[in-house]
Amino acid sequence: NRKYVIAVLPGDGIGLEVMPPALRCLEAAAKRFGFKFEFREYPWASCIYYQEHGVMMPSNWKELLKACDAIYFGAVGDPASVPDHISLWGSLLLFRREFDQFINLRPCRLIPGVPSPLANRQNHTIDFVTVRENTEGEYSSIGGRIFEGTSRETVIQNTVFTRQGVDRVLRYAFELARSRPKKKLTSATKSNGISITMPYWDERVEEMAKEYPDVKVEKYHIDILCAHFVQRPHTFDVVVGSNLFGDILSDLGPACTGTIGIAPSANLNPVSSKDDSAKEWMPSLFEPVHGSAPDIAGKGIANPIGMIWAGQMMLEHLGEKDAATAVIKAIESVLARGGTNLLTPDMQGKGTTQSLGVAIEQEI
Amino acid sequence: NRKYVIAVLPGDGIGLEVMPPALRCLEAAAKRFGFKFEFREYPWASCIYYQEHGVMMPSNWKELLKACDAIYFGAVGDPASVPDHISLWGSLLLFRREFDQFINLRPCRLIPGVPSPLANRQNHTIDFVTVRENTEGEYSSIGGRIFEGTSRETVIQNTVFTRQGVDRVLRYAFELARSRPKKKLTSATKSNGISITMPYWDERVEEMAKEYPDVKVEKYHIDILCAHFVQRPHTFDVVVGSNLFGDILSDLGPACTGTIGIAPSANLNPVSSKDDSAKEWMPSLFEPVHGSAPDIAGKGIANPIGMIWAGQMMLEHLGEKDAATAVIKAIESVLARGGTNLLTPDMQGKGTTQSLGVAIEQEI
Ligand SMILES: CC(C)[C@H](C(=O)O)[C@@H](O)C(=O)O
Numbered sequence: 255n256r257k258y259v260i261a262v263l264p265g266d267g268i269g270l271e272v273m274p275p276a277l278r279c280l281e282a283a284a285k286r287f288g289f290k291f292e293f294r295e296y297p298w299a300s301c302i303y304y305q306e307h308g309v310m311m312p313s314n315w316k317e318l319l320k321a322c323d324a325i326y327f328g329a330v331g332d333p334a335s336v337p338d339h340i341s342l343w344g345s346l347l348l349f350r351r352e353f354d355q356f357i358n359l360r361p362c363r364l365i366p367g368v369p370s371p372l373a374n375r376q377n378h379t380i381d382f383v384t385v386r387e388n389t390e391g392e393y394s395s396i397g398g399r400i401f402e403g404t405s406r407e408t409v410i411q412n413t414v415f416t417r418q419g420v421d422r423v424l425r426y427a428f429e430l431a432r433s434r435p436k437k438k439l440t441s442a443t444k445s446n447g448i449s450i451t452m453p454y455w456d457e458r459v460e461e462m463a464k465e466y467p468d469v470k471v472e473k474y475h476i477d478i479l480c481a482h483f484v485q486r487p488h489t490f491d492v493v494v495g496s497n498l499f500g501d502i503l504s505d506l507g508p509a510c511t512g513t514i515g516i517a518p519s520a521n522l523n524p525v526s527s528k529d530d531s532a533k534e535w536m537p538s539l540f541e542p543v544h545g546s547a548p549d550i551a552g553k554g555i556a557n558p559i560g561m562i563w564a565g566q567m568m569l570e571h572l573g574e575k576d577a578a579t580a581v582i583k584a585i586e587s588v589l590a591r592g593g594t595n596l597l598t599p600d601m602q603g604k605g606t607t608q609s610l611g612v613a614i615e616q617e618i
Numbered sequence: 619n620r621k622y623v624i625a626v627l628p629g630d631g632i633g634l635e636v637m638p639p640a641l642r643c644l645e646a647a648a649k650r651f652g653f654k655f656e657f658r659e660y661p662w663a664s665c666i667y668y669q670e671h672g673v674m675m676p677s678n679w680k681e682l683l684k685a686c687d688a689i690y691f692g693a694v695g696d697p698a699s700v701p702d703h704i705s706l707w708g709s710l711l712l713f714r715r716e717f718d719q720f721i722n723l724r725p726c727r728l729i730p731g732v733p734s735p736l737a738n739r740q741n742h743t744i745d746f747v748t749v750r751e752n753t754e755g756e757y758s759s760i761g762g763r764i765f766e767g768t769s770r771e772t773v774i775q776n777t778v779f780t781r782q783g784v785d786r787v788l789r790y791a792f793e794l795a796r797s798r799p800k801k802k803l804t805s806a807t808k809s810n811g812i813s814i815t816m817p818y819w820d821e822r823v824e825e826m827a828k829e830y831p832d833v834k835v836e837k838y839h840i841d842i843l844c845a846h847f848v849q850r851p852h853t854f855d856v857v858v859g860s861n862l863f864g865d866i867l868s869d870l871g872p873a874c875t876g877t878i879g880i881a882p883s884a885n886l887n888p889v890s891s892k893d894d895s896a897k898e899w900m901p902s903l904f905e906p907v908h909g910s911a912p913d914i915a916g917k918g919i920a921n922p923i924g925m926i927w928a929g930q931m932m933l934e935h936l937g938e939k940d941a942a943t944a945v946i947k948a949i950e951s952v953l954a955r956g957g958t959n960l961l962t963p964d965m966q967g968k969g970t971t972q973s974l975g976v977a978i979e980q981e982i
């Protein structure tokens with residue numbers, strides 16, 4: 255009698271639209287594989303909530319989320335009404351930091367049926383995963399301004415790499431590479447230009463590589479690595495990068511294989527366990543890579559697959575492997591069947607969130 | 619009787635290979651348009667020089683370069699023998715800083731004949747230019763390490779934006795956008811994640827936009843902007859970004875239109891003038907976007923067009939507009955004629971540096 259309590263935070267914009275079909279897919283999977291979900295849906299962690307309450311979340315947010323097995327997150331942000339640094343740092347980025355979700359895992363695959371902007375990709379299998387450091391680096395949020403409003407005005411922000419922060423994400427990436435058939439790890443760097451933090455990153459990669467002689471390690475500067483994502487995406491396997499570089503690569507990858515609309519993101523704290531009463535429990539968070547997309551919000555045309563695929567990663571994380579497999583298979587077979595009337599506009603179709611979501615739900 | 623003194627620094631790797639054909643193209647243009655070049659070729663600013671002398675350059679390098687009208691730079695770097703931070707910060711990055719070459723201008727065009735990895739690009743004109751801040755930002759080189767070698771080890775690097783530094787590159791970009799038919803400026807940011815420096819960049823963009831009501835301004839976070847470079851490169855006109863973001867975008871753009879091998883880079887100090895005896899003269903530097911490419915060095919197959927096109931930008935800068943036009947026309951017509959035997963491998967051909975260079979030279 256397996257039961258999972260899930261905090262559901264639809265957020266803003268298309269987050270509100272892709273969440274309902276995704277929840278139905280999860281329900282369908284639970285039904286088929288004999289377990290139960292309790293979805294606790296909260297309207298906070300959204301700009302809608304902020305406009306009413308002047309804060310992004312109620313003060314007991316941490317308690318409420320820690321009562322759950324995982325967090326299922328839509329998208330947050332509405333720059334027209336609330337500055338991004340308030341909405342993001344008051345929700346998503348805060349969760350990553352507070353729950354120490356130090357791994358951001360983002361698979362990228364070329365799925366038959368999804369039109370890719372790249373020519374001649376049919377002959378290749380593209381199937382890699384980005385492992386992004388998710389708590390420090392360029393997103394330190396420390397720094398400030400001096401001589402404000404004058405011609406000497408100077409603004410400084412620190413990038414912070416810690417031994418623990420770098421090593422744990424590299425460790426995860428090396429282990430993941432080892433577990434995959436290609437056993438290849440690509441590290442994103444920019445040590446030729448960013449001359450203090452990035453050489454440190456490189457050093458830690460080299461150091462850890464000694465423990466993984468079976469993993470083929472390569473290092474590229476972020477500029478040329480972005481170029482290679484376009485020119486030979488099929489050659490990548492596990493790609494590891496800092497908070498910023500991982501962010502860039504995990505949008506670029508799905509853009510190359512077709513659309514960011516299908517890309518999922520798992521924000522993991524892989525060392526916290528609900529069964530370990532000695533340590534504070536810190537839930538992981540699952541979300542689509544895309545944001546709230548104010549430009550298409552309200553039209554009912556957002557691609558629900560990013561949200562559904564994130565649900566698939568949550569199922570994996572919860573240990574429901576068979577259900578996870580069923581969900582990804584359903585996504586694949588619906589996409590392969592495809593058709594202009596089913597695919598959403600980001601996949602060059604005329605379909606709706608609703609109809610694409612239902613098709614996947616039925617397939618499960 | 620126009621004569622230009624040019625410091626020629628071939629550098630390392632393929633820099634040594636693409637320089638000779640490029641110099642021949644410049645000579646051809648000079649001959650046709652009735653002016654003269656004096657090329658002062660120096661073997662320093664290279665890892666070859668470093669290995670012999672233990673330094674990247676002779677102590678009077680500044681004097682030698684300031685005696686010239688411009689610097690024509692190949693590529694530097696040989697990570698196998700000299701760490702990048704020594705070779706780059708001891709040459710190219712030092713020049714940018716010391717000569718205050720605060721604009722890095724990098725045009726990106728889809729040129730008929732160059733195979734692009736993007737599908738269906740034939741119907742579109744892709745013609746944009748990246749304006750990269752070239753002296754500060756993420757390339758500050760200030761910061762350091764603490765608790766070295768322990769589990770508390772922490773490495774910090776500062777990103778530094780100054781009012782003057784940001785405003786002058788934005789001013790240049792706005793003026794450039796105003797001068798072009800599309801009058802559109804895209805600003806790269808990441809103010810949702812990098813919460814101190816990037817919001818400042820955005821503020822300065824908004825402030826200056828008020829002075830340019832005729833310029834259409836848009837702002838994108840770097841992650842989604844990279845995705846848009848792949849998905850709709852034809853919609854961009856002038857793209858402005860920080861040192862790091864400009865670096866990334868100016869590799870990604872040419873990768874989308876075909877190859878980094880043809881992309882040029884002008885490192886400009888647009889306010890320094892040789893005629894102004896009151897201020898120190900600071901020459902500008904012209905280089906291909908590609909690096910020294912140790913993997914293909916010595917094979918004679920490097921694409922010489924990046925170097926030649928950089929020469930074209932130098933001609934523009936020197937005021938030789940007709941010669942500049944002739945060079946870009948020659949590049950275009952040779953590429954349009956194309957053919958497997960002429961195009962270098964980065965353009966899916968079997969051609970050599972030598973034969974492609976000669977073809978362009980003859981066309982001029
Ligand atoms: C070699 C490297 C330091 C340099 C940079 O990042 O500026 C290069 O990538 C460039 O784009 O000119």
Ligand SMILES: CC(C)[C@H](C(=O)O)[C@@H](O)C(=O)O
Pocket residue numbers: 342347501543545810811841
């Ligand atoms: C919304 C933004 C702060 C966020 C990030 O940069 O981390 C997003 O782009 C992501 O990739 O999850």
